[in-house]
Amino acid sequence: MAKAEETVLQIDLAALEYNYQFLRQHLHTDTKFLAVVKAFAYGSDAQRIALKMQALGVDYFAVAYSKEGIALRKAGIHKPILVLHPLPLHFDELIQHCLEPSIYSAMVLRKFLNTAKRHGQTKYPLHLKFNTGLNRLGFWENDVDLIAKELKGRTEIKVASIFSHLAASEDVNEKDFTMRQIKSFENIAIKIDQTLGYRPFRHLLNTSGILNYSTAQYDMVRSGIGLYGYGNDPEFDRHLKPVATLKTVISQIHKIEPGETVGYNRAFASDSYRMTATLPLGHADGIGRQYGNGQTYVSINGKKAYIIGNVCMDMIMVDITDIDCKEGDEVIIFGKEFSAENFASSANTISYELLTGISQRVTRVFLEH
Ligand SMILES: *Cc1c(COP(=O)(O)O)cnc(C)c1O
Secondary structure (H helix, E strand, O other): OOOOOOOEEEEEHHHHHHHHHHHHOOOOOOOEEEEEOHHHHHHOOHHHHHHHHHHOOOOEEEEOOHHHHHHHHHOOOOOOEEEOOOOHHHHHHHHHOOOEEEEOOHHHHHHHHHHHHHOOOOOEEEEEEEOOOOOOOOEOHHHHHHHHHHHOOOOOEEEEEEEOOOOOOOOHHHHHHHHHHHHHHHHHHHHHHHHHOOOOEEEOOOHHHHHHOHHHOOOEEEEOOOOOOOOOOHHHHOOOOOOEEEEEEOOEEEEEOOOOEEOHHHOEEOOOOEEEEEEOOOHHHOOOHHHOOOOOEEEEOOEEEEEEOOOOOOOEEEEOOOOOOOOOOEEEEEOOOOOHHHHHHOOOOOHHHHHHOOOOOOEEEEEOO
């Protein structure tokens, strides 16, 4: 890979394949695998990631919103696409592009039934989402009878699957709570099979669920962050390969005299001679202000260069006083050695937020091997 001459997010598709194989090792061979590619595949590139996963034989995809699914269809994704949080406003387009909705409330169910009927559909696949403790989206365990009543005699749809989402699958201290969620999901599944008279397939686990609760894999698992190389635990991170590397270049080097300040609001005040490097990325690229003022560092020629002063919209300044470097040298913001998880945690956030926040202004480049 050529050295970065601008800010680029490098996407390593071989690492993606490696992570997929690693996650598969925790599963039975017949367990289906859903690749979560919402939010531009966690900030990387949904189309390239989905095409690669489709080629690797993944069974299902998930996005959050209908428009993300439509973009995948236009890119040549023909596998089923589950829309996790569809809004009734987009049900027509969703059906036109053969996307499969997660149905999470009675109101949404009625609206979808009407839309499916209007489109002359029969047995259109939908997925019932149950809330087992996350308290975010979904029917409750005791809604099963209500659902059965709504669905009685409605031939326009078929319940393809039922699913739920764990609230703390990465946290071993919450094992009892997670086990209660699993139990609740099983109760729901039994009731659904009885009341519908057929067996929709079942899925519950996200990445940390796969790694910590593989006995609850049922018929399918849904993985996002693990595919991109993070496992919410240093132990699992050791086995995974970060897919995304954010790199940039030194635009200019400054010599700062004692008493001078650097950046907006004069937030960094120097009490000695310092060397600083200005980098062409800022909060508009996804490196938020929380990373500024010495909170975290980037890597220049293998050394830590702390971000000083306030992060600007299009630039950050880093302290290179003790680093042998020059204008034009490459800078790693995060990647394989300096992980996005470490970078994010230095400012009290998580890899998910950092990765999905890398803006569309940043050029994506792809490594195939
Ligand atoms: C985002 C999401 C996932 C993926 O979670 P990871 O922790 O990234 O594996 C799975 N299921 C649902 C319902 C989600 O919203």
